[in-house]
Amino acid sequence: MTSSDDRKNEKTQHAASRLVVISGMSGAGKTIALRALEDLDYYCVDNLPAALMPAFVAAATAGAAGPHPRLAVGIDVRNSSEDLQRVPTILAELAQQGIEHELIFLDARDEVLFKRYSDTRRRHPLTGDGLSLNEAIALERKRLKPVSVIANRVIDTSELNVHQLRRLMATELGMVGGELSLLFESFAYKRGVPADADFVFDARCLPNPHWDARVRPLSGRDPAVREWLEAKPEVMQYLGEVSTFLDTWLPRFEAENRSYVTICIGCTGGRHRSVYLAEKLAEHFRATREQVLTFHRELE
Structure with a gap:
């Protein structure tokens, strides 16, 4: 050649x-x-x-x-x-x-x-x-x-x-195509609910890693916190039911020509449960969608 x-x-x-x-x-x-x-x-x-x-x-x-x-x-x-x-x-x-x-x-x-x-x-x-x-x-x-x-x-x-x-x-800016874009945002209730939220899920009912000194300094992004939460059946049930809810209803937003949906998950401090859930939900939807973002308000 x-x-x-x-x-x-x-x-x-x-x-x-x-x-x-x-x-x-x-x-x-x-x-x-x-x-x-x-x-x-x-x-x-x-x-x-x-x-x-x-x-x-x-x-x-x-x-x-x-x-x-x-x-x-x-x-x-x-x-x-x-x-x-x-x-x-x-x-x-x-x-x-x-x-x-x-x-x-x-x-x-x-x-x-x-x-x-x-x-x-x-x-x-x-x-x-x-x-x-x-x-x-x-x-x-x-x-x-x-x-x-x-x-x-x-x-x-x-x-x-x-x-x-x-x-x-x-x-x-057209960084991606025309399909629905999703933003999963974690937040702390003590600082208020994000003003631009389309869906808000309250994770304060779930077991709180904050009370375990071994994982308290970490965040929901860390493997030790993920393992701690995934050992709790109610956390897995909550995650599964929220995923099912969004799987069911997000296509309705697409049918109405919405271009962007913000899903906010809150907990007391915004470091453990909400961060973990936002990351897991984003992971779930990235398997079938390209336009999935995350933002952790209390970690930024």
């Missing part, structure tokens, strides 16, 4: 994959957006040096099992200025190889970013250079200009909460 044929086959293989690049201002929601894509079965890499994007795509599309159909990378100001300047060229080169790509830039007003950093007490990645937060935000905007100007879409997250941003990634 000639080298020309090799290049043709390489291009055909690459074309099976889609690359979504998530960039934007620190504090605007890049991590949340990538987690939403990860829930939708994207192969995600955060804080990837831009220069390594071609190598990442090549590695992800050259596996023995075939190309991964969905790729996503996070590119932020921690890249060198030189790499950020090269992003347009790198994406153009990937397009020439047959890579379908989309660049999403997340932004927010300066005062909103400042408040988010003040509320979380996290350090901006550029404040280590001796800059104030306001100076760091201004410098970040300047460094990211080569990326923001070529974005397929710029999203202002100033007025969006975590749930709304996840919903946006799953539906309005």
